[in-house]
Amino acid sequence: MSRDGLRVRGRSQRRGAKDGPDAGPADRHPGEAAGTALRAVGLSRTYGRGENLVRAVDGVDLDVPAGQTFAVTGPSGCGKSTLLQLFGGLDRPTEGEVWLGGRRVDHLGERALARLRRRAVGFVFQSFHLMDELTAAENVELPALLAGASPRTARRRAAGLLDRVGVADRARHLPSKLSGGQRQRVAIARALVNEPLVVLADEPTGNLDSAATHDVLRLFDELRAAGQTLVVVTHDERVAATADRVVSLRDGALADDIRLGGDGGTGLGTLLGWED
Amino acid sequence: MGHLLLVWRLVLRDTRRRPGDAVVFLLAVTVATACLSLGLAADNAVAAGYARTHEATAGPDLTAITTAADSSDLVERIADMPGVAARADPVFAFSTVVQANGRTARSSVEGRESAPSAVDRPLVTSGTWVRPGGAVVERGFAQALGVGVGDRVTVSGRGYPVVGIAVSAATPVYPWSDWAQGPGTTDRGGRIWFTTADARAAAGDASGVHLVHLKLTSPDAVIQWRDTVFTPGLRGDAWVNTRDWQTVLRMNTNMIRGSRPALVVGGWLLAAAAIVTLAALAAVRASRDNRRAGLLKAVGAGPGTVAVVLLAQHLLLTALAAALGLAVGALVAPGLVDPSAGLLDTAGPPSAGVVAAAVLVAVLVAMAGTLGPALRAARTSTVHALAEPARLLTRRPWLTAVTAYLPTSLLIGVRLLARRPGHAVLTAVSVAATSVMVTALLSFRTALATVATAPALEAVDARTGQVLLGVTLVTVMLCALNTVFLGWSCAVRARRVLAVTRVLGATPGQVVAALCAAQLLPAVPGLLAGSFVGIVLYWFFNPGNAVTPPGSWLVAAALAVLAAVAALTALPAWVHSRSPAGRALDTGPV
Numbered sequence: 086m087s088r089d090g091l092r093v094r095g096r097s098q099r100r101g102a103k104d105g106p107d108a109g110p111a112d113r114h115p116g117e118a119a120g121t122a123l124r125a126v127g128l129s130r131t132y133g134r135g136e137n138l139v140r141a142v143d144g145v146d147l148d149v150p151a152g153q154t155f156a157v158t159g160p161s162g163c164g165k166s167t168l169l170q171l172f173g174g175l176d177r178p179t180e181g182e183v184w185l186g187g188r189r190v191d192h193l194g195e196r197a198l199a200r201l202r203r204r205a206v207g208f209v210f211q212s213f214h215l216m217d218e219l220t221a222a223e224n225v226e227l228p229a230l231l232a233g234a235s236p237r238t239a240r241r242r243a244a245g246l247l248d249r250v251g252v253a254d255r256a257r258h259l260p261s262k263l264s265g266g267q268r269q270r271v272a273i274a275r276a277l278v279n280e281p282l283v284v285l286a287d288e289p290t291g292n293l294d295s296a297a298t299h300d301v302l303r304l305f306d307e308l309r310a311a312g313q314t315l316v317v318v319t320h321d322e323r324v325a326a327t328a329d330r331v332v333s334l335r336d337g338a339l340a341d342d343i344r345l346g347g348d349g350g351t352g353l354g355t356l357l358g359w360e361d
Numbered sequence: 362m363g364h365l366l367l368v369w370r371l372v373l374r375d376t377r378r379r380p381g382d383a384v385v386f387l388l389a390v391t392v393a394t395a396c397l398s399l400g401l402a403a404d405n406a407v408a409a410g411y412a413r414t415h416e417a418t419a420g421p422d423l424t425a426i427t428t429a430a431d432s433s434d435l436v437e438r439i440a441d442m443p444g445v446a447a448r449a450d451p452v453f454a455f456s457t458v459v460q461a462n463g464r465t466a467r468s469s470v471e472g473r474e475s476a477p478s479a480v481d482r483p484l485v486t487s488g489t490w491v492r493p494g495g496a497v498v499e500r501g502f503a504q505a506l507g508v509g510v511g512d513r514v515t516v517s518g519r520g521y522p523v524v525g526i527a528v529s530a531a532t533p534v535y536p537w538s539d540w541a542q543g544p545g546t547t548d549r550g551g552r553i554w555f556t557t558a559d560a561r562a563a564a565g566d567a568s569g570v571h572l573v574h575l576k577l578t579s580p581d582a583v584i585q586w587r588d589t590v591f592t593p594g595l596r597g598d599a600w601v602n603t604r605d606w607q608t609v610l611r612m613n614t615n616m617i618r619g620s621r622p623a624l625v626v627g628g629w630l631l632a633a634a635a636i637v638t639l640a641a642l643a644a645v646r647a648s649r650d651n652r653r654a655g656l657l658k659a660v661g662a663g664p665g666t667v668a669v670v671l672l673a674q675h676l677l678l679t680a681l682a683a684a685l686g687l688a689v690g691a692l693v694a695p696g697l698v699d700p701s702a703g704l705l706d707t708a709g710p711p712s713a714g715v716v717a718a719a720v721l722v723a724v725l726v727a728m729a730g731t732l733g734p735a736l737r738a739a740r741t742s743t744v745h746a747l748a749e750p751a752r753l754l755t756r757r758p759w760l761t762a763v764t765a766y767l768p769t770s771l772l773i774g775v776r777l778l779a780r781r782p783g784h785a786v787l788t789a790v791s792v793a794a795t796s797v798m799v800t801a802l803l804s805f806r807t808a809l810a811t812v813a814t815a816p817a818l819e820a821v822d823a824r825t826g827q828v829l830l831g832v833t834l835v836t837v838m839l840c841a842l843n844t845v846f847l848g849w850s851c852a853v854r855a856r857r858v859l860a861v862t863r864v865l866g867a868t869p870g871q872v873v874a875a876l877c878a879a880q881l882l883p884a885v886p887g888l889l890a891g892s893f894v895g896i897v898l899y900w901f902f903n904p905g906n907a908v909t910p911p912g913s914w915l916v917a918a919a920l921a922v923l924a925a926v927a928a929l930t931a932l933p934a935w936v937h938s939r940s941p942a943g944r945a946l947d948t949g950p951v
Contacts, residue, residue, distance in 0.1 A: 175659065175743045196663045203661020214656050214747060218374035228660040230363035239363060275660065 121187070122283050122314040123149035123172055128181035130167050130337075141167040143337035144181070149283070152312040154305065156319055156328035164337040165318040166287050172316060173206045173285045174198035186282045203232045207276030211288035213268040215260040221271045222247060222256040229278045239278075246274035250304060266297025273304055283314040290321050302327060364666070371653075372674040385642055385842070386678045387685070389635035390723050392835050394686025397628025398719040399694055402711050403621045406694035407614045410704035411530060415606065417705055419482045420530030421449070421574035422583050422606050425591075428543050429599035432571035439573065442590050447576040449480035453560055454541035455569035459553065460515040461506040467550030468502065469541035470516060471572070472560030480574040481531040483554065484705070488525030491556050495524030501535030501701030502551025505819075514553065517563045527554065531574060532604075533612035534703030541570050544600045580606060617698045619825030622902040623801070627832030630794040632726050634839040637791040639730025641846035644784075645853060647734055654738040655746025668739035675731045683723035687711050690719070697828065770871045773862055774878025777855055784851060788880055789887030791843040792922060796891025797898065798833040799918050803910035804899040805829050812906055841929055844880065848930035852876055852937040859937070869938035876934035877927045884926045888919050 229239035333341035488510035539550030695706035
């Protein structure tokens with residue numbers, strides 16, 4: 086597994102802004118010029134009404150600069166996952182705006198959001214969410230094929246990524262034959278196959294043992310070093326400590342915002358005692 | 362290309378992973394299309410069998426029958442007429458009573474030479490052609506008498522060994538083959554060939570007829586040709602009758618008048634039952650399909666792509682099922698439509714109309730059972746699909762109040778039923794389809810028991826009974842499968858609610874009884890509606906024979922159906938109630 090292997094192409098960050106469908110001048114945000122990958126403006130998501138109103142996300146303003154690793158922490162039910170879903174277009178805000186690569190995306194239709202997800206966003210879930218009936222390689226090929234890549238290109242990209250996340254020898258195995266850590270590495274490879282503008286990870290180590298957690302953190306560290314924008318929702322302080330910036334949510338609102346070092350967080354090596 | 366590969370890969374892998382789903386889907390759609398195509402192809406099969414026999418035996422386009430002792434004048438006059446392509450020498454025939462194997466039947470006995478005739482050359486299917494002292498029996502008639510080569514038939518008090526069995530297209534199949542009866546009412550009967558000398562000897566003093574078989578240059582215009590040629594001047598003083606090939610074909614088709622509606626109506630009922638099967642299957646698969654939809658959407662698939670993936674499998678299976686149904690219909694039809702075995706069977710390709718109808722039914726069944734769930738899954742929010750959220754139930758205070766006084770099992774059953782009205786409709790439709798066929802079968806049996814049937818029509822009635830029984834059994838089996846599926850789906854979808862009731866003190870037995878009640882309550886109206894429709898349909902297709910089964914039969918059948926529903930529901934309910942309630946609570950809300 087090489088650091089070069091997880092290098093993110095610089096143009097991917099531009100592509101998210103340039104290639105998006107229906108992106109007119111009015112959708113451009115000033116933040117694009119400053120290299121902001123992801124921006125939330127007054128973002129709210131409520132459920133129910135009247136006495137039963139629940140504010141899952143409550144007026145969040147955030148900028149995620151391109152190339153940063155960004156951790157969102159907080160207690161259960163504070164709205165972390167909902168925030169991530171709003172960033173990735175899996176859910177729609179009740180109020181506020183979401184800008185991805187300089188393009189406003191919160192008002193897009195379902196089809197446009199699907200195109201956005203396949204080109205600009207990569208998801209990593211706590212429960213992996215791999216297709217049970219497809220092999221590891223086929224799971225990684227899936228977003229590439231959806232994005233219109235030829236079968237040969239998809240196969241080539243998947244093979245390369247599986248090699249780089251260290252599960253090339255499991256490429257033809259079904260998810261049920263993989264360990265939790267291996268599944269999550271396959272899921273990370275899947276998230277990267279279309280060279281997305283941003284990778285959104287929801288509790289990526291929540292279902293993993295310590296060894297597998299270390300493997301995933303090592304991968305994230307390489308992604309960070311390669312300049313990949315990464316937003317990680319996590320309970321795990323070790324994961325949060327690897328980020329460039331950590332925000333805490335409480336009752337849906339931002340409670341804390343910590344920048345960890347100027348050159349990119351603590352780093353896994355430091356955290357695990359591999360480096361000084 | 363990439364999208365096609367993706368869809369193909371997902372369809373193939375899902376089918377491989379759960380072959381049972383695909384088999385059930387194929388089974389349900391295939392039996393519906395096969396039954397319907399069999400019913401619709403029946404006429405074609407008769408026509409194809411007749412055409413093949415007509416061609417193989419140089420069958421006549423028209424036969425002139427005369428009582429004139431000397432038919433040579435008539436033959437000469439006909440032979441000179443324009444439009445005659447070929448004619449055979451007149452055949453002497455007389456009608457008599459034949460005994461064999463303790464059975465007595467009317468039959469024409471035709472005198473034939475050993476040399477082949479220009480028109481009507483019966484095809485020997487076993488044994489040999491006529492020889493002095495030996496008889497050749499028409500195959501349908503031989504089957505009715507139960508004779509084969511080597512047996513004996515008695516004609517005019519003398520026994521003749523059966524030396525051959527043959528088929529011919531010169532007359533309709535048994536029991537409408539006796540054309541030697543002359544003027545007046547014609548009785549049903551068979552057909553036997555002797556040598557001419559033996560026939561004349563056997564006839565004795567009995568008056569016979571002469572049959573003049575003709576081939577025409579324009580067989581399709583046989584009616585116009587007959588009306589033009591057979592003028593009173595040509596007929597002379599003797600009685601002359603004519604039978605054309607179109608009449609023969611129409612009488613052959615009449616042999617399936619009881620079977621065809623059973624197959625067509627049965628096909629539609631099976632289609633309804635198949636829709637229930639697929640809908641129940643979709644309900645069982647709903648959770649899995651929702652998750653697949655969520656996973657695909659999370660990696661960038663739009664609703665259209667998700668719908669295509671979910672429906673492509675069903676469409677492929679539908680195409681396969683339609684092809685299988687048509688193949689079964691085409692292969693089985695020839696044997697089914699010729700109960701007397703008087704024609705050469707031939708399995709021809711189905712007509713465009715039959716193909717269109719079968720494909721339409723297959724697509725209707727598949728889409729009715731799967732389109733809604735697939736589109737729902739495609740439109741479900743990705744977050745919800747991945748999280749498998751709880752099904753939001755409407756609170757119904759009146760339901761809670763009304764059911765509060767019921768025994769525990771009935772209380773749970775009624776509440777399950779009220780919360781899933783679609784499930785109740787599926788159960789009612791499935792039971793109604795069974796009830797229609799069972800009632801029609803009972804009506805047919807009642808008619809057999811109360812209305813005298815001519816012995817010659819026994820073969821037709823027997824075949825109609827077999828077809829009705831077959832369609833009824835298939836319907837019952839499909840509906841039994843539906844009952845198990847619906848019971849299973851109800852238990853799966855309500856597993857958390859049922860687990861909570863068990864936590865609160867309900868016994869596994871009460872849970873099983875509740876699920877049975879949820880199935881039995883909608884089954885009762887389905888049963889009543891099905892019985893009514895079954896009787897009405899039987900009356901509609903048998904206007905001259907409108908019977909109603911005895912009340913005791915109907916009540917016994919209804920109780921048997923309800924008992925079967927209860928037993929088949931209890932099976933999956935029992936399997937579900939065996940697992941600990943805590944585990945069901947942990948499986949997540951449904």
